[in-house]
Amino acid sequence: MADLTGKKPHHHGDLRAALIQSGIEILTESGLDALTLRRCAARAGVSHAAPAHHFDGLAGLRGAIAKEGFDRFRQQMLRARAVGGQDPKGRILSLCRGYLEFAVENPGLFTLIFSCGPMSQFEEDMNAGSATAYGVLRETCAPFVPKDTDPMVIETQVWSLIHGFSHLFLAGTFGPGHGPPDHHRLFAPVMALLQEIGTDPAPK
Amino acid sequence: MADLTGKKPHHHGDLRAALIQSGIEILTESGLDALTLRRCAARAGVSHAAPAHHFDGLAGLRGAIAKEGFDRFRQQMLRARAVGGQDPKGRILSLCRGYLEFAVENPGLFTLIFSCGPMSQFEEDMNAGSATAYGVLRETCAPFVPKDTDPMVIETQVWSLIHGFSHLFLAGTFGPGHGPPDHHRLFAPVMALLQEIGTDPAPK
DNA sequence: TCCTCCAACTTTACGCTGTAAACTTTACAT
DNA sequence: ATGTAAAGTTTACAGCGTAAAGTTGGAGGA
Incomplete structure (x- = not known):
């Protein structure tokens, strides 16, 4: 059955969007060089390997x-x-x-x-x-x-x-x-x- | 007394110029992301810490x-x-x-x-x-x-x-x-x- | 000639990075 | 209830920039 709530099935509400938002904030506060996978994950409150389930590596996150x-x-x-x-x-x-x-x-x-x-x-x-x-x-x-x-x-x-x-x-x-x-x-x-x-x- | 030969006093002939040349080659062959201190040093045939005596870190090498x-x-x-x-x-x-x-x-x-x-x-x-x-x-x-x-x-x-x-x-x-x-x-x-x-x- | 000094370079070490693999937990369908 | 797959964690590894300590070799004064 389709998910009518729109929520992700597990743990975090919408980690993908949260990671993108965290990335934009890091970008604004600290510039392009500070945009790392681990920092985005930390700001979103998840482990550093969590983004791998939503993006194809750093390049994928940057693209999103x-x-x-x-x-x-x-x-x-x-x-x-x-x-x-x-x-x-x-x-x-x-x-x-x-x-x-x-x-x-x-x-x-x-x-x-x-x-x-x-x-x-x-x-x-x-x-x-x-x-x-x-x-x-x-x-x-x-x-x-x-x-x-x-x-x-x-x-x-x-x-x-x-x-x-x-x-x-x-x-x-x-x-x-x-x-x-x-x-x-x-x-x-x-x-x-x-x-x-x-x-x-x-x-x- | 001034050095009339123009040669550097030790070991390498002109490491600074060699590192810049190596960097340009790496840049041409593999792009901006591949331009690292350690790779430049390796291509120039020196240890990875040698560039520190000629440039102020990676930013200095990139500037040069x-x-x-x-x-x-x-x-x-x-x-x-x-x-x-x-x-x-x-x-x-x-x-x-x-x-x-x-x-x-x-x-x-x-x-x-x-x-x-x-x-x-x-x-x-x-x-x-x-x-x-x-x-x-x-x-x-x-x-x-x-x-x-x-x-x-x-x-x-x-x-x-x-x-x-x-x-x-x-x-x-x-x-x-x-x-x-x-x-x-x-x-x-x-x-x-x-x-x-x-x-x-x-x-x- | 010998001694001293110092710049050039190496080695070692540390924390951070991206990435991959194994493991754990949760929600859902059957 | 049970199996399955997604989501997240933990662990591990190689490469990175940087700093500090150790080594080497040539130049210059005695």
Whole structure:
């Protein structure tokens, strides 16, 4: 008979979810290097070998945490775009702002997400609709795509630009001169490019 | 008296350089996770504790390898820009091509370089001249900087774009649909944006 | 020439890590 | 009640970074 309660059959309520949550907390508090199987298990209150029954080793746990992190990332993108209003330029700028904010506020999780392989493993069907991360990006960029242009080119441009900026900023590559996150300096280059792109928006 | 021969006083010829070279080889052959102190020492033919006399732990060795890798990266940028000829658009495109190629051909080293903090630690004076990586980028972008515009905005745009594209491609985020490195598909988005930027070049 | 010193390297040791195997406990179906 | 499989524990092992103690060999002063 099916388990109508949703509870796991033994001991712990939902160890799998607890381990993922513990991992995210460790990631937030102590960074990527501190994310170990044994620490996650200890924080969840189980023995160090317990995670083996729920994940395929450390790589499996990292992947599950990345998937959960990506889901939070996707939801933040949706919220960010919403506050951007109806103006296409406002929406895309708000989206980029949300992207960078997530990276700055969750550096360990952000790094983990983008070191775990293709985004497609987090989203079953990238063409499903506006609920997917790629769907959010695609629809937000749509007003800026001229006729006779592959939309993917524009999407890849915007994605590469904001991701590269976020990554370089996060890694500290720009140097201490650029930090800490001063939003005015932070978004100036992004805004400038978006104005370039938005110079000739093709409605519909 | 000073050592005129340049040789180290004891046993090994130049263990420090040998350890860095071993590290780069391990990085190339087996990836970032395989880069350990003990493996570097073993490949260099010394005991596992020997590196402690030349580097400040694993972090120190990684930093030294990153610095050496960044130097090779910088030289490849210089060569790439040279083959781009005199046309500003050709030069900047060639530079981006070299950037991406280095990332694809040296994924472990590329990842290591951009996870070791500010670029300024690799270059004493970023404003020194065209020999520095930032100098190469700045001078190559110069023809595209309109009057009344902070050059850094354009430089940051180009850098973020090509770095974001390289990083996302390298991490496999785009998915298997984008790989393996097919240069035509690979550079299409970059070229498209560079044409946007280059639409209104301001000579000198 | 001999002596001393010290940097370079080795050896040993410790705690932490991921992983595998054996063992124990619990819930469920028969 | 009984068998079975899942869930968690215990034990064990090799590899890791790091620290401390021990060893070696060459350089420089007497």
